[in-house]
Amino acid sequence: MAHLHCLTPTVEPRVSTHMSQIIHMIKQILVNGFAYSIDGDVYFSVDKYPSYGQLSGRRLEDNQPGQRVAVDSRKQNPADFALWKASKAGEPFWESPWGPGRPGWHIECSAMSATYLGYSFDIHGGGMDLVFPHHENEIAQSCAAFKESNVSYWVHNGFVDVGSEKMSKSLGNFVTIRQVIDVYHPLALRLFLIGTHYRSTISYSIAQLEIASDRLYYIYQTICDCDNSLNQFNGENLKDYVPKYIVDCINKFQFDFEKSLADDLHTPIALASFSEPLKISNDLLHTRKGKKEHMRMESLILLRNEIKDGLHILGLKPSSFSEALFQLREKALKRAELSEEQVLQKIEERSSARKAKMYEKSDVIRKELAAVGITLMDGANETSWRPAVPLHLQEQLPSAA
Secondary structure (H helix, E strand, O other): OOOOOOOOOOOOOOHHHOHHHHHHHHHHHHHOOOEEEEOOEEEEOHHHOOOOOOOOOOOHHHOOOOOOOOOOOOOOOOOOEEEEEEOOOOOOOEOOOOOOEEEOOOHHHHHHHHHHHOOEEEEEEEEHHHHHHHHHHHHHHHHHHOOOOEEEEEEEEOOEEEOOEEOOOOOOOOOOHHHHHHHOOHHHHHHHHHOOOOOOOEEEOHHHHHHHHHHHHHHHHHHHHHHHHHHOOOOOOOOOOOOHHHHHHHHHHHHHHHHHHHOOOOHHHHHHOOHHHHHHHHHHHOOOOOOOHHHHHHHHHHHHHHHHHHHHHOOOOOOOHHHHHHHHHHHHHHHHOOOHHHHHHHHHHHHHHHHOOOHHHHHHHHHHHHHOOEEEEEOOOOEEEEEOOOHHHHHHOOOOO
16 A cells, blocks of 8 residues: 555554444444344344435335345344344354344444544545445444434445456455556556546456556656756746746646546546646657747746646655656566566667668567567667557557557
8 A cells, every 4th residue: 555655544443442332332322212132132223214225225125135144033124234243152252231242244334433533524435335235324323323423425436347347356356456566666556546437447457557557657757857857957047937828738737637636536537637738848848949948947847846746646756756767667677578688688689780771670679579568769879768558458459558
């Protein structure tokens, strides 16, 4: 999580250390008349809570209890759910007013969130598969314990698919974060993930990771080129005036970026808003020096700073852009199963072939490297290389590549 720039939670509570809070909440629900106890078990009575189903929109008559586990015949209503379960032989247990047992699945979340956030708080998250019954039951039991309980926003994320199947341990089609960041920069994975709206299904594929990595390289290279250009500039007291199209570009970027994030964290649109500032920055970088050099430098400073600020907000700003570029190149070499020395040797072989007018051999070398994600760039005095989407993956996703 740290590699992905995910902030550390302030508190990471464990159920086993919050048993007193859980028992206290169950007692309060019983006192308020929303639950009943039977032989050491405590069940929430959904019939006593008329608003049950408010989050999912499901009606009690639509539910079909017994599909996953056998229905307890002692329940007053088959939809009633456990707040406390009496322990069975060999199970872990805690002492309670109803005898030794353990909490139900749902009550632990309500008790711990109330402990640290209060009965009313802003945002509650989870996967879309938790809307019913887990989050529905959380609402019911929290409000039953304290009628002013409220969550302002419920945030449910979509699944990760591989092909047409959900990525899961049970299907054996999952990939760990450690496996991904072993061959891709961690922030390339982050870019890939936020490239899909959090409520939507993410289709995991190597091709999509390659595209994300390529996009990240382009962004970081642009920033490094801006920094290098500005470091070489000896001008002082830059003019405040910049061309109107630069001001318009920055204003539009700020508006689109902030609007997209305010619209239910629409990160794909936020990412798309970088395109124009990046394009204009590169245009300015390749503009020859002239009489308006101060204006060009001032424009670059403003654009670079806006891009950096946006990357920071999205958690995509590395501690060092040059170091991140180096890491992206190292990861690309690892995927290609080549060393830097081997790539440079290939470049030398190609240069020799071109000098000898052996253009067919030269093209073969370029294509061999392109096939494994190494693209060559011919400059005025030398040939350099950079990571790129491998050719066979470009053919799968031509529009994205």
